[in-house]
Amino acid sequence: MTDDTREPTNSELLSAGESQLVDYKRNSGGVSMDDFVAFANTETGGYILVGIDEAEDDTGKQIGVPVGSRIDDGVIVGLQNKALECIPPVAASISTEVIDGISFIRIRVVPGANKPYSTRKGVYCLRDGRRNRPLLPNELLEIFLENEVGVFQSRFRESTQSIIENMSEMERSLSATIDNMTSQLMLSDMTLDDTESLLQALNAGVRQLRIPVERTAERVRHIYLVDQRSDPIDARLKEQLVKEIHEYLRGNPETAERLSSAENFSMQVAAKYSSNFSVDELTAICSEAVRNFSTITEE
Template sequence: MGLKKKIKTISQITRTFLAEGENERADFKRLPDGISADDLVAFANSDGGGNILAGIDEQTVDSAQIGVIRGCDVSDATILQVLNKAVGCIPPVSIDIFIENLSDKPILRIEVPSSPTKPHCTSKGVYCRRDGARNRPLHPGELLKLFLETEASSFAARFEVAAERITEELGTLEASLDRSIQNMSDQLGWADYQLGDTESTLDTIRAMVARLSNETSDVNARLRTIFRQDKREDPIRERERLKYVNSIIKQIRDDEDLLKHVMRGKDLTTKSDSSPADITDEDAKQLLQIAADYVRDHEDRKKYAILVKSAKKCTDVELDQFAAKVVAAGGEIADDLRARVARSYRLGFITYDDVVVGTAAIKKPTANCRAEVFCNAKSDLTPADYSYELSWIFLDEPHRKKGQMTRLLKELFSAVKDAAMFATTRTSNDVMRDVLIQFGFVSNGEDYSPQQQAGETLKLFVRGPQENKSTMSDEARL
């Protein structure tokens, strides 16, 4: 797009336009300033394009309008002005500029070819085309047709390129497939050759596996016999037993009906052929009982609750229940027991289905009371160093050895931050003695006879401050 040619004379095409006058292919302008973006867009949107002649006057000869040369400015500035108008169109219009008749009165011929990217519009959005000797706005239908034709041409061009590329790729793919098929054919021939040897090898492997399986079964049988005769522990058997028990426990927990069956104390049975190889029918019966007992114990523990409260915050009912449990367990029968319970520092309850089955308490005895106990026991310790007394530890027989008293005592000790304390128990009460020892108490002094309990002797136990010490081993359960 730009200046194409300069000639001294007038070209033949210009002579033809001058003789024919303005029409759908030619437009005359006296000055280059008269060339508008509308003129450029109109010819670009037309089917055959057109030419604009600048420096031309119109004259009537024999009732016909013809063009007469008058000349115009053909400087670079004028040409640049025309080019800017073409570039300002949307999209830009392609034009070619010719300077003619340089030897006399120069003129400009602006050739506007029919655009392959039409429709074009001016910067103001005006769409028009050449219609006879004038510019006419495009109707919506014409505008749509131009858009469709342009897009169709563009699509056809792109499709043609894509089709050529696909054709080339198909050719390449066909050649590749031919090579692959030939390669597969060669390999199948080799595989067919090897098939006979492969079948023979598979038969050999099957025979070896069968022989090894039989030998393994024999070895297992011999080992089981040896373990039974020598009464040795079989690690494989123990592992299988544990796995079997765990699987039964899981089945019971996952099956609500089976869980109810077990909780009613019913026995479990299993088919003889459903047990692992290392577990005999007798073992299975025993392991089923172990699994059932474990589930019952686990479910039973859910019924227990531990409660530690300040005696001042206990209700009258709770105080009565505590005192009644102490009396029922053979602890004390003094008339003022209820009052002394109410004066305790902390009271601990173990309940089973909301029924009190165990008790324990921490008291803060008076200085005189402590001095009397330590004196009776002929202790060499200072009573003032032991502000707290552990007392009234009772647990009904059916609820022992389930870890509940351990839970209660731990909570009681935490209430006094494991401070130093003492306790007394009957010399004959081996259970209470073991409990105290497990929680870090040691005996001190001598046995003595209390005034309230004739015929009995008491033993003093003391426990120093427990700073970050475990009260008992994990295995100990009360």
């Protein structure tokens, strides 16, 4: 009927008959929320022509014939309300057209950006050929999943852009610190006081670098928390902690034997673990590591 670069003409919509793209209505009362929802849930959207009857041409092909329809502010507002009362609201443009002196209404339903759309009663429809049909459960699930993926990708792009900016800030800060260190190290008459001053400057530089690093790490963790995904950093730390416990138990078999039969025990772990896991989480990881080690040993 048309290409993707222009809107179809009224003549094209009438001569093509009802299809995936167009639906005819005798009057405005025949237009329902189902019609708006069905077209909005497609990739192309569609057209509803009000004041058009179905007929056949000389070859028996279905066409649309203008018969006219009542057109006033009340009719137009009523059609707009039907589109806006869909969930979420459907975008539609409504215009008055005239062919051979007969007026009718042309409604352009835009393909929705927030699929799936439903009526106020929770009915999900899809335009399928010349008719509207209910969306099947698997089709609904696919649409929901596609939307979630799109939301995650958008959020991830925004977050990664912030991370890139933070990394650039870290790079500039590091470069400035190195330049400052180089300038001070080039002083040949450095005294003990100068050395102490340099060390203080280095410590201050390191503290400044820790701030953007911690902010970046926090942003990465927030991404995984919001999207309910496991944090790969914590997963690697847990794996490393379990490995270290197993290595220690292999070198201390007597301790391993005592722990395997003990109901309660305590372990001292490195600061990098205690700063990433709570006490309860560390207790669970250590207990699991000891149990796994006992199982491996028995095998």
